[in-house]
Amino acid sequence: xxxxxxxxxxxxxxxxxxxxxxxxxxxxxxxxxxxxxxxxxxxxxxxxxxxxxxxxxxxxxxxxxxxxxxxxxxxxxxxxxxxxxxxxxxxxxxxxxxxxxxxxxxxxxxxxxxxxxxxxxxxxxxxxxxxxxxxxxxxxxxxxxxxxxxxxxxxxxxx
Amino acid sequence: xxxxxxxxxxxxxxxxxxxxxxxxxxxxxxxxxxxxxxxxxxxxxxxxxxxxxxxxxxxxxxxxxxxxxxxxxxxxxxxxxxxxxxxxxxxxxxxxxxxxxxxxxxxxxxxxxxxxxxxxxxxxxxxxxxxxxxxxxx
Numbered sequence: 001x002x003x004x005x006x007x008x009x010x011x012x013x014x015x016x017x018x019x020x021x022x023x024x025x026x027x028x029x030x031x032x033x034x035x036x037x038x039x040x041x042x043x044x045x046x047x048x049x050x051x052x053x054x055x056x057x058x059x060x061x062x063x064x065x066x067x068x069x070x071x072x073x074x075x076x077x078x079x080x081x082x083x084x085x086x087x088x089x090x091x092x093x094x095x096x097x098x099x100x101x102x103x104x105x106x107x108x109x110x111x112x113x114x115x116x117x118x119x120x121x122x123x124x125x126x127x128x129x130x131x132x133x134x135x136x137x138x139x140x141x142x143x144x145x146x147x148x149x150x151x152x153x154x155x156x157x158x159x
Numbered sequence: 160x161x162x163x164x165x166x167x168x169x170x171x172x173x174x175x176x177x178x179x180x181x182x183x184x185x186x187x188x189x190x191x192x193x194x195x196x197x198x199x200x201x202x203x204x205x206x207x208x209x210x211x212x213x214x215x216x217x218x219x220x221x222x223x224x225x226x227x228x229x230x231x232x233x234x235x236x237x238x239x240x241x242x243x244x245x246x247x248x249x250x251x252x253x254x255x256x257x258x259x260x261x262x263x264x265x266x267x268x269x270x271x272x273x274x275x276x277x278x279x280x281x282x283x284x285x286x287x288x289x290x291x292x293x294x295x296x297x
Contacts, residue, residue: 010162010164011162011164011165018164031163031164032163035163035164035167036163047171047172047175048175048179050164050167050168050171051168051171051175051176051179051180052179052183052220053164054164054168054176055179055180055183056183060180060183060184060187063183063186063187063190063220065186065190065218065219065220066183066186066219066220082221083216083219083221084221
């Protein structure tokens with residue numbers, strides 16, 4: 001991946017910890033981009049989807065059943081949607097206590113892979129997932145299994 | 160400063176927030192009961208006469224089941240999960256408040272109900288009730 005990024009703390013609650021990604025030299029985090037893009041905020045399922053994010057942090061946890069597994073069985077790429085509606089928020093669902101939210105958009109194609117924007121978001125997340133995983137295995141990043149808090153080196157510099 | 164997520168949540172209508180929260184709680188409850196009973200999604204769908212995909216939607220937290228379907232789920236899973244918190248009305252008898260079944264309370268420990276000793280006296284064709292204070296002191 002060409003640009004560096006950091007895993008940034010966003011929020012936490014009894015349900016778990018929410019992180020997002022901020023790419024090098026970008027003003028907004030990936031989650032904030034999702035929450036502010038006009039096309040997304042005007043989608044009919046936007047408020048329900050965002051309410052669900054709030055509930056998961058506040059009490060319900062990032063339950064596996066709430067997400068649509070994407071990517072491969074080897075990564076934690078998942079998509080949050082409202083009742084299979086067009087809006088997708090791509091995330092790395094590490095556990096019921098830890099979610100790294102990326103960005104997303106409106107899916108107008110049969111699969112997200114056929115949409116270049118959504119596919120690019122998903123592919124970047126898959127790469128990030130691998131990098132986090134590698135640091136977790138080496139002990140550079142530690143995940144608290146109860147709270148979902150991340151500690152350690154959350155900065156990833158560009159190649 | 161409040162995050163953009165919190166700012167966005169603050170603008171969402173209370174109805175939407177409550178509805179989505181209840182959908183999520185419903186999903187979690189059904190999932191817990193499936194685990195508790197050892198029932199599979201397929202078995203539950205069969206008991207309800209619905210497709211397995213419907214149960215999957217319920218568990219995903221996006222279903223909007225009818226009251227009939229909720230009742231059917233309760234029967235199928237053997238547990239009530241919609242609690243309306245109804246309570247039997249309280250009754251006051253002789254100033255004492257009873258809950259649930261007042262007659263049990265009355266009959267269970269009649270000796271606990273202290274009744275004053277009364278002495279009848281009559282004067283000038285009137286009947287007056289007085290309390291025997293000596294028995295009260297005991």
